Amino acid sequence: MAFYVYIMASQRNGTLYIGSTDDLARRVFEHQSRVRGFTAKYGCTMLVWLEQHASRESALIRERRLKEWRRSWKLMLIEESNPDWRDLGLEFLG
Template sequence: MQREFSPTTYLLASARNGTLYVGVTSNLLGRIHQHREGTFKGFTDRHGVKRLVWFEQHSTMEHAITREKRIKKWDRAWKLRLIEEGNPDWRDLAEDVGFPALGVMSVGLT
């Protein structure tokens, strides 16, 4: 079970090879809930980016923020490779911690 404060860098996707979002949080489950419910207004809400496809926990928030900033500067191909190394089927990892399935993920454009 995840601690209440667990610095995490994460990637969300709208679909396989779809729109990507890189974020950081101290409460991954709470943040995923916000993204799914649309209460986290902005880019992810406008583009339907709700599927957790990659995450990495860190010892400090400073490390998580540094990692987020680095990943945001990466080329798209590097981000896709990061996802596919750990999640080749682009499964919605939020389902593993009890979130309901969002439906069939279609193949997006690259």
């Protein structure tokens, strides 16, 4: 089983949401459906970064660490692997 840490964004350089899950497709769908909570309130519907982990514990540790990062560091992390801020949810989910 794979575990993921991911970042959703409202737009390029917009509001960011960091989460972790063992079902990335379901979580992205929930965010894009604007079901409830932070991502619905701020329109964070684009999957702009993800990282796979072998264990839930590893993913949770990484999620907590990323949430402590400065915003500029998070933006650089996204830009390194996704400089065009493509919605990876479209690619990942097919």
